[in-house]
Amino acid sequence: MKKVDKKNLVIVLLSLIIVGCAGYYLFGHEVGQFVHRWQNPHMYDSEETVDQSASEAAYYGHPDVADAAYSCESLYFYGDVGYMTKGSLRDQRAAAAYNRLPDTLLLIRYGEEIEQAEQKGVNFYETRARFSLIETYTDNPALTAYLRLAEEGKVEYLKLLPNKRGSLEVEDECDFRNKYADYFDPGVSWMRDTPLAVKEILSDYFRSNEGGSFTFVNDRRNTTQVYRLAGFTGLNRYTNQPKQELAVVLTEKNSTGNVTERMIVIGFDDADKGRILFNEVFYSKILFTVYENPYALPKEAASLASYATPAQQLIEIKTNSNRHPIYLYYDKEFDTMIRKTFSPEDEESH
Numbered sequence: 610m611k612k613v614d615k616k617n618l619v620i621v622l623l624s625l626i627i628v629g630c631a632g633y634y635l636f637g638h639e640v641g642q643f644v645h646r647w648q649n650p651h652m653y654d655s656e657e658t659v660d661q662s663a664s665e666a667a668y669y670g671h672p673d674v675a676d677a678a679y680s681c682e683s684l685y686f687y688g689d690v691g692y693m694t695k696g697s698l699r700d701q702r703a704a705a706a707y708n709r710l711p712d713t714l715l716l717i718r719y720g721e722e723i724e725q726a727e728q729k730g731v732n733f734y735e736t737r738a739r740f741s742l743i744e745t746y747t748d749n750p751a752l753t754a755y756l757r758l759a760e761e762g763k764v765e766y767l768k769l770l771p772n773k774r775g776s777l778e779v780e781d782e783c784d785f786r787n788k789y790a791d792y793f794d795p796g797v798s799w800m801r802d803t804p805l806a807v808k809e810i811l812s813d814y815f816r817s818n819e820g821g822s823f824t825f826v827n828d829r830r831n832t833t834q835v836y837r838l839a840g841f842t843g844l845n846r847y848t849n850q851p852k853q854e855l856a857v858v859l860t861e862k863n864s865t866g867n868v869t870e871r872m873i874v875i876g877f878d879d880a881d882k883g884r885i886l887f888n889e890v891f892y893s894k895i896l897f898t899v900y901e902n903p904y905a906l907p908k909e910a911a912s913l914a915s916y917a918t919p920a921q922q923l924i925e926i927k928t929n930s931n932r933h934p935i936y937l938y939y940d941k942e943f944d945t946m947i948r949k950t951f952s953p954e955d956e957e958s959h
Contacts, residue, residue: 720795
């Protein structure tokens, strides 16, 4: 048998000891945690749920996962007006009380919170979903009486009527915020009362590359001079009614130094399809006035009198950097807003 060199053996043993110590120093915590996890699996059951919640919070932009306000479980109405009506009668002994109550028990508006009644296998966005209310309406005795019957199991909970497309205008809180409430605060009356069709066009614009850096004006300017619902493109030929269209000033977010604002006009065709008719950037603060009476126009704009009517109103834009106002009016032939100034050059452009 070959004689073992004691010197080499000592070197090998010392090397193994050094490598072992280094490995323990670098990875000892992980190894210990692995062993502890293997021996006590019940202590780690909730980690996956926590990680999932954290990723959901990152997606929705709400880092405080523990905050129930962003749990996405709450439901919000995002339409203009919602009709809450009676559900079906379940107990014939309550028929007399049921029949005495009106079919429509409550009108709800944009931003109102509701909750789905317990229904197995029914999603909140299905037309067969039934709802209860978060807010208490003490001044609505018919509603109170109906909800009492529902709590007793004698009638279904409230039914929300679908829109013209057959859909319920309800979203969970996360989608409601991402699509609407981040831009239109239900607590601000003019935002709340903006028609849904207009909200959707502006929300899409705010989510675009260009619109993402702009927001509504929030300073001492009069709201009616930076935000106005009116008719700008004439009567709807099918209904013979004025359209609800919008002129609005948007201002750059977190602006430091130079001011950048946009004048936007949203219009609708006769099929109620909306689009942005006018979008121009100004490097100063702007205000506008809407005219429906031709006799109220400034003298310089008298030639535009035919464009100032209740159904097709004319817009005058003023800036704090130009003494010559800009006038906007709709040209039906070209389906666009015409921009007119009465400066010495008296130029007109599209």
